Amino acid sequence: MFVENVKLSSYSNYKIGGPARYFFEAKSIDDIIKALEKWRLLAPYQIRKANFGSGVFTLGAGTNILFGDEGFNGLILKPNIQLIKKEGDILRVGAGVLISQLVDYLINKNLSGLEWAGGLPGTVGGAVRGNAGSFGGEIQTIVKEVVSLDISRPQTKIIRRNNRDCNFSYRSSIFKLNKNREIIVEAALILKKGDRKLMQTIIEENINYRRQKQPLEHPNIGSIFKNVALKKVAKNAHKSFNSVIKNDPFPVIPAAHLISEAGLKGISHGGAMISPKHPNFIVNVLGATAKDVKNLIQLVKKEVKKKFNIGLEEEIVRL
Numbered sequence: 309m310f311v312e313n314v315k316l317s318s319y320s321n322y323k324i325g326g327p328a329r330y331f332f333e334a335k336s337i338d339d340i341i342k343a344l345e346k347w348r349l350l351a352p353y354q355i356r357k358a359n360f361g362s363g364v365f366t367l368g369a370g371t372n373i374l375f376g377d378e379g380f381n382g383l384i385l386k387p388n389i390q391l392i393k394k395e396g397d398i399l400r401v402g403a404g405v406l407i408s409q410l411v412d413y414l415i416n417k418n419l420s421g422l423e424w425a426g427g428l429p430g431t432v433g434g435a436v437r438g439n440a441g442s443f444g445g446e447i448q449t450i451v452k453e454v455v456s457l458d459i460s461r462p463q464t465k466i467i468r469r470n471n472r473d474c475n476f477s478y479r480s481s482i483f484k485l486n487k488n489r490e491i492i493v494e495a496a497l498i499l500k501k502g503d504r505k506l507m508q509t510i511i512e513e514n515i516n517y518r519r520q521k522q523p524l525e526h527p528n529i530g531s532i533f534k535n536v537a538l539k540k541v542a543k544n545a546h547k548s549f550n551s552v553i554k555n556d557p558f559p560v561i562p563a564a565h566l567i568s569e570a571g572l573k574g575i576s577h578g579g580a581m582i583s584p585k586h587p588n589f590i591v592n593v594l595g596a597t598a599k600d601v602k603n604l605i606q607l608v609k610k611e612v613k614k615k616f617n618i619g620l621e622e623e624i625v626r627l
């Protein structure tokens with residue numbers, strides 16, 4: 309049932325990462341529960357202790373993860389649940405559904421609320437966990453309920469949370485704060501009736517904007533650093549950022565601006581490069597390793613701190 313020695317680079321949008329000791333792709337909640345029962349019998353205590361207590365890491369589409377060159381000595385579990393089902397006013401969606409698939413479905417059904425996600429990579433599970441957002445929108449605004457599995461106990465437990473109990477905040481949720489203790493399996497969404505033409509126009513505009521501004525021609529994992537909340541920056545410095553502040557969905561200084569002003573555009577290390585097109589992206593231009601990327605991340609943090617006295621925080625997940 310588990311596949312051994314699977315190259316994580318094949319499951320990473322970055323094309324970076326060493327081998328996973330075990331890998332399992334689940335198609336249903338039942339699949340996951342059975343796999344976890346087997347895993348608890350198979351996994352030595354040392355593996356579980358060293359990796360989140362369960363030894364299990366949940367994978368979506370791998371669009372936000374930097375896998376290490378040494379790989380992962382545990383079980384990578386991909387909950388590839390492909391449900392999309394309308395129940396009255398609610399749409400139940402499986403964690404493995406790609407956001408792009410969902411956006412297409414909603415256009416067909418004239419359902420509005422996710423237009424901001426045109427061109428957003430990744431799965432529904434990944435988006436809920438990180439409260440993904442763009443163009444002023446966030447997934448939390450359409451989530452009614454999330455179903456997850458608590459895998460930290462000897463018996464897997466199903467949890468249902470309403471929106472409030474998910475503790476959504478900027479690029480965060482209870483699932484992120486719980487650090488790999490839960491696998492999101494399903495989300496119930498609330499959408500409004502939309503105008504198909506208008507929705508299509510907005511979605512296409514957003515996709516085109518990304519094509520123009522983001523270095524999609526190279527393997528990448530999106531923005532490496534969080535934009536910096538204006539309220540975290542010393543008041544006397546605000547004036548110098550006036551022309552670049554944007555709402556995301558609160559006033560922020562784009563990390564890309566700070567990296568660019570620190571003179572780091574186009575700098576490379578091994579096969580990785582700070583994108584000249586969008587400096588908050590570190591792209592894999594030529595067989596980059598995780599170590600190459602980590603070196604550039606360190607460099608950016610050091611130089612931005614030196615120039616602006618601002619500590620950049622990472623948005624990506626490292627494993």
Ligand SMILES: Cc1cc2nc3c(=O)[nH]c(=O)nc-3n(C[C@H](O)[C@H](O)[C@H](O)COP(=O)(O)OP(=O)(O)OC[C@H]3O[C@@H](n4cnc5c(N)ncnc54)[C@H](O)[C@@H]3O)c2cc1C
Pocket residue numbers: 321365366367368369370371372373387403428429430431432433434435436437438439440441442483490491492493522524528529530531625
């Ligand atoms: C070109 C590009 C542009 C991007 N633009 C944006 C943007 O505008 N806004 C934005 O918010 N993000 C953006 N991202 C980042 C990324 O697309 C999102 O974070 C996305 O939601 C991640 O989904 P995923 O399925 O790929 O998750 P993964 O990368 O596979 O995983 C990310 C994290 O979520 C966890 N996870 C995944 N699935 C589940 C699950 N079912 N249950 C529990 N935990 C889970 C993983 O364990 C990991 O910790 C961009 C990425 C790229 C490559």
